[in-house]
Amino acid sequence: MLHIALLGKPNVGKSSLFNRLAKERIAITSDFSGTTRDVRTQQIDIDGRPCLLTDTGGLDESSALFGAVKTMSLSAAKKADIILYLVDGKNYPDEEDRKLFYSLVKLGKPTALVVNKADNDKDKERAWEFGSFGAEVLIPMSVSHNRGTSNLKKWLLTFLPALEEAPQIEEDEDEWDDFTEEEPEELLPEEPQDPTINIGIIGRVNVGKSSLLNALVGEERAVVSDVAGTTIDPVDESIMYNETIFNFVDTAGLRQRGRIEGIEHYALKRTQSVLERTDIALLVLDASQPFTELDERIASLVEKYELGCIIVLNKWDIAHADFKNSTEAVRDRFKFLAYAPIITVSALSKKRVAKIHDLILQVHENYARRIPTSKLNELVEEASIRHHLPSDQGKLVKIYFATQFDTCPPRIALVMNRPKAMHFSYKRYLMNRLRESFELEGTPIILIPRKRGEKDESSGA
Missing domain, CATH: 3.30.300.20 (K homology (KH) domain)
Structure with missing residues (x-):
């Protein structure tokens, strides 16, 4: 299945285009620069043809956090088959955008320059100034007004294999439908889907949820930073384990309600939305500190959504108490999760993380158990x-x-x-x-x- 990656500097409309192509509000969008920080991939279809679409964080190096976001975004581009580089059509072309675009073209993949925010004909005329980038494919569009979307789809369809009976392209109401290309080749039938276990990773800020996700899937999938609240959008990643698909979702770290800031309000809602479709929660606690009332409140979400649960004591390499005292503290504070097994790990060193996979299988078997x-x-x-x-x-x-x-x-x-x-x-x-x-x-x-x-x-x- 072909993989499309959206790249560009912050606040150019990548997440809005992601939602537009996915036909669903999946990624959080806002006027706040740097809203998307992790890489998010979703299977979508473009006029009936399946593909993977990846939304990435903005390419920016204004801080250590955004430097890490940029590194992960460029890594996603290297794994993709097709690259869409977005620029802000309200601004004039700048040298930094030009250099970033050239660096992506050098990867040797089909790359289109998408000039977003061309909301009217005057903006569209200005968009052609980005022709100085030397892009083979330049597509002016307005994601917010759904103008130029059909041109982008037509270009993408030249790479996406056709179904046996390809549906007609859904035409958008715009006047910019001027891209033509020959018919793409046939699509092979897809393999049947394997069983999937949906696993939500929850906990307060800076307990190591993103580090745990990276350790569980065996690659750097989520941005890890000492900055509290680094993860905003839920981050999905799937792996195959013993013929079962594990779909992990790293949710935003939760704070005391009075300290939730800006776009973290959206993150809180997304966390609750994730838990509605979750089978098992990995409740991540920081073993290097005493547990807090907020830990208890977050744990209560497991009870609210009636989830299977595994309690993960992370940062065990720097634990402030021994195993006996730590587990007694867990059982005393989280009495309503007395049924949940406890495992101690160090996500950074990956020590004992591999044991979580078998524990997930066992808990899910129990979660789905039918008693005669x-x-x-x-x-x-x-x-x-x-x-x-x-x-x-x-x-x-x-x-x-x-x-x-x-x-x-x-x-x-x-x-x-x-x-x-x-x-x-x-x-x-x-x-x-x-x-x-x-x-x-x-x-x-x-x-x-x-x-x-x-x-x-x-x-x-």
Whole structure:
């Protein structure tokens, strides 16, 4: 599958074009220079033809952080098959843009110079001044007004293999449709998709989430910096492990609500959006410092979204306490995650990081576990005999039977005569008995008391 990379200096509209081509608001956009800092890749289709599209951070060296962003962006260009270099058509051509464009042309890949923000005919005329760059393909466009988009698509389609029955190009309402090229070749049928586990990496700022992502995927995929809040957009990266696709998402580090600044408001919303489609959360804690109330609040998101969970004690090489005291502190502060396994790692040195892969497989197997109805009812009956349910104002409370109606996580209906009388402490007792009898480490268990014939609204069961 061909790979297209968007490059350019900050605030030229790369993320807006990314969203336009993806037909979805995926990348965060703002007037703030340097909003995109990591490399983000998404599979899209252009008029029915699949490809990979990568949005990169702005090419800027005004600080150490942006220097790291530039290095990662140029690395993405080297891996791409097609390069789109964007410039701001509201400005006059400058020497720095010219040099950056030349350096990309030297990579020997198809490279187009996209002059963005050409919002009207006058801007379009000015755009041709960028012809001094010597670009073989120059495409004026206005991403915000969707003008010139069809020209860009037509050029890209000359490289993207055609489907057996290629759909017609969706024409944009503009007057700049003047690019023509011969028909592209046929597309080979795609291989069937493998099972995927979606894994969200969460934690407060500067606990090492991006370093952990890089260590997990085996390459420098996310920008790592001492600057708090370096990651803004969620960063996706997939690897294949034991015939399973692991889709890791490094989310923005979260701060105390009163300290969230500017575009980090968007980052917080994106983090919550990521967790809605996540199976397992890697809760990253900084072992070099005592845990905080904010750590606890972030961990509560795991409970809110009913996720499988692995607690990762990062920076273990500089831990402030030994293993016994550290794990006791975790269990004391995060009682609601008592089911989550704990692993100690050093993301920077990659020590023990490889063990997380097998742990993810095991936790996901438990997260998707289905307990046979007969065994489930045997356990509930035995548990009820060992500890009777407390009465409800002197009236008998009885569980007729239990049935699991969903997985990911396991959801179990307890059909009772008085479901409202089920005390949370008795639910906790049943959960503990389930964990003792079945392999359920790393996954929450959802117990839902209800009357005979009552349907669960969330499941339809």
